[in-house]
Amino acid sequence: MLLPYFNNTNLNECGTDEAGRGCLAGPVTAAAVILPKGFRNELLNDSKQTKLQTRNLLRSIIEKDCTSFGVSHVFMEKIDEINILNASILGMHRAIDQLKCDPDYILVDGNKFKPYASIAHSCIIKGDGKYLSIAAASILAKTYRDAYMEKIHEEFPMYNWKQNKGYPTAEHRAAILKYGSTKYHRQSFKLLPEEQLKLEI
Template identity: 70%
Template sequence: MLKNSSNYKLTECGTDEAGRGCLAGPVVAAAVILPKRFKHVLLNDSKIVTRENRMVLKKIIEKKALQYSVSFVDNFKIDEINILNASILAMHFCIDDLKIIPEHILVDGNRFKPYKNIPHLCVIQGDGKFLNIAAASILAKTYRDEYMEKIHEEYPMYNWKQNKGYPTLEHRAAIEKYGVTKYHRMSFKLLPEQLYASPGTAEKAVPTLHSSRFTRRMHEER
């Protein structure tokens, strides 16, 4: 059974990301502060929750959370600073945007950079251990999936509505056939031999989310 918190006595947020291993699209992070006694039978690591239940949980979390925030860091920023730093940056953006300042941060995984003077704890597979991290994983996953389904309409040949930008055989085959798009991460190994060639039928790479090459989206309690 997932714990409500790490037994920290003060206000605690959980944070997680989605999309680290993808060849295309942004990395998306979320931060969530849950009520002290919040529980839900469906809430768990987003990777083991069905798509239908993730969408149910998304609405519940958005309604019940004391605060939540979702941030996107796009593929250009990922290429500039690497995926680990981009993931941590997205988490920091989320915490920045919380209207309630947390006094403790629970982070999924084993790597994080200190955020201001707030103590934090990294937890390997934390999205399967703590409800606030699990809630963050649900929001990060659902918001990123919705975004990938949207840009699929621009480039349906990559089937992002299905693979969400992950390195499936189908996705790699499409890169080999059509080249790269403005959403692909050029610092990643897109094909067995690194693809440096110009895009094929796809558009040339240009910034897509924001002129500063990243965007933040914050969603407060309704």
């Protein structure tokens, strides 16, 4: 069972997480969520552990019942400019910017973060499977990013982003080898492994 609070006090805690960090195409998407005291939901878990239908249901519940939330896409050009780690942190900061009220404390999924204003934070490895607010942020980040990838799939259906969501599947790599990269691909990433590059030559 996920824990409702990191600090068992009256602090206004915000959870933040990202989705799409390991993708070859599309943005990295971050979310921040403040849940009300006493919030519980047995379905809520790390987005990677929940099925599509459950994630979509949870998105509606979170948006309806949370105290506040924010979601931010950081796009390919920025990822290529500042690298994926900094882009992920930037996305989290931008998501926190959107909250209607300032949190007293920030819970971050993972082990890297940069201070946000003067608000204290803790980095928690696999935090999306430990704390409700981070799990809620992971659900929003995942569902918003998936929706974006399904939208741009219509523009470039040969990459099948509606299915692979931009991750480096064999199918996605094969499409890059055949059709080349697009404006949605992260040019700073290794889009093709060495053995495919040799085949291309």
